[in-house]
Amino acid sequence: MKINPFLIKGYISPEYFCDREEETGKIISAIRNGRDITLISFRRMGKTGLIYHVFYQKEMKSDYNLIYCDIYKATNLSEMTKIFGNAVFNQLEKTSDRILNKLKKFFAGLSPSVSINPITMQTDIDFRIESKEEAERTIQQIFSMIEKSNKPTVLVFDEFQQIEKFPEKNVEAILRTHIQPLNNLHLIYSGSSKHLLAAMFSDKGRPFYQSSQMLELGVIDSESYIRFMKDKFASGNIEISTAGASKILELSRSHTYYVQYLCNRLFENGFEKISEDVIMDKLITILQENEAYYYGFRNLLTEQQFSLLKAIAKEGGVTQPSAQEFINKHKLGTTSTINSAIKSLLNKELIYRDNDTYKVYDVFFSLWLKMFI
Ligand SMILES: Nc1ncnc2c1ncn2[C@@H]1O[C@H](COP(=O)(O)OP(=O)(O)OP(=O)(O)O)[C@@H](O)[C@H]1O
Ligand SMILES: [Mg+2]
Incomplete structure (x- = not known):
């Protein structure tokens, strides 16, 4: 099936x-x-x-044990340890490493129930970790066995900023203590909350201070993306011009x-040729499909927050939201209320700040506000 x-x-x-x-290349070279x-x-x-x-x-x-942990759903250290344990366990199933097989036995000892997740087809182990001490002991045991493996390990903590929200104190210190001494362990910390992560790694007093190289991921180069689009559409016998592909990049x-x-949605239709009109039509269909969801935000926000969000979308981005001209043009009230509305929208991740410009985070929501509201 194609x-x-x-x-x-x-x-x-x-x-x-x-x-x-x-x-x-940069990541591999760093590792x-x-x-x-x-x-x-x-x-x-x-x-x-x-x-x-x-x-x-x-x-x-070939050269590394590769372990990927998404800790987005973890709300405390025990849950993170379970996710970590699961990730390690699933990686170990693929290995013939003698030491790592021992770790598998260690998990077997901890886990009263092992099941296969029908969606991911991965093994889910539900072991009992009831206290912070138990979690820490488990983490320590996992790391000490990783250390003994005959291959170095690359360990990813995706959505790492979550640990900031754990109720336990000094989770950073606990992790750092176990990670630091291991020469054959390489970490990739990943996340979307720039200020939380940057602070974790650049504040002098904190356990992870200057312990890693920062890599900020921007947008994909336009020329590459246009080539990619043309190539993938062509694989379905669909033609798109450079101007069409640029239009997609501009809109999104x-x-x-x-x-x-x-x-994805344009490919689905199997047009022979994708013109700019076809792109706009498809975009409008998508925005209309999402309408109920977008209207939902209206109820979640105060009138002023919603008006500000709309104004930012209409402008396509705003550098000085408290400037009188912007406030007057969009009838937004006073400077002080604008500042608190900005804070609130940032907290809700409805807007973000990119190079001093505030933009609506969700690109389609932004277009919907601009075009329909
Ligand atoms: N280089 C790429 N080429 C094509 N598609 C990509 C590329 N990178 C990511 N994607 C696709 O873009 C979408 C978003 O990517 P991904 O989930 O990796 O982003 P993320 O930064 O991890 O997002 P989040 O912060 O929500 O976790 C996914 O559908 C993914 O398949
Ligand atoms: Mg992600």
């Missing part, structure tokens, strides 16, 4: 992955030279995809997920 070549989740192979050659990496980008820019792309490379598979601000989504 699949839609524009993936909107997950990673399959380099065939469906556009560019990121420089970033892939090879013993430097840990902190990967930061806005949401849906492609961090997780890039990590899987690095893991896909032959030299990575080159933000990876939105480019992929728009292309």
